[in-house]
Amino acid sequence: MKEPLRGIRFRTVPEILQAVDRSILTISITGSAKGILRLPHRWQWVVHNAGDYIEGQ
Template identity: 45%
Template sequence: MLQNGVSILHDNARPHIGAPVVALLEKYGWKRLKHTPYSPDLSPPDFDLFPKLKEPLRGIRFPNLDILNEEVSRRIRELNKHGVLCSIQVLPKRWKSCIDKQGDYIEGL
């Protein structure tokens, strides 16, 4: 999957499209995948990572940010070890569905 180098998909938030970020990504030769404005249907973290990460952490209080960071990192490694974080691979299907529906909201893809 990484034979053609690194590709980044992120939303159009100001920090992501700012000149310093764009310049840094270009410096490293990372390709930026175009993300249409206002398209939550196409954000892989929202439909794959965050729900899977939030569920086991729901209701837990952490005494400090370091412990929270360790637990979140551990859970991400655990999820990735089993190959469940593969939403980037279904993006072409989601893109096509979004185009077919002319940008209307996509539920349950």
């Protein structure tokens, strides 16, 4: 979420909030959020396998 906003200077708090809202919307639309939502499941696999390599997961 930070990368698209890097280097942009905002003059007001409402401008910041709008930019963050747009960035979150873009994440939701592009499907990037799906990968983030799958992380807890993947972490459970890592814990279950004591950190061993998990092929194809």
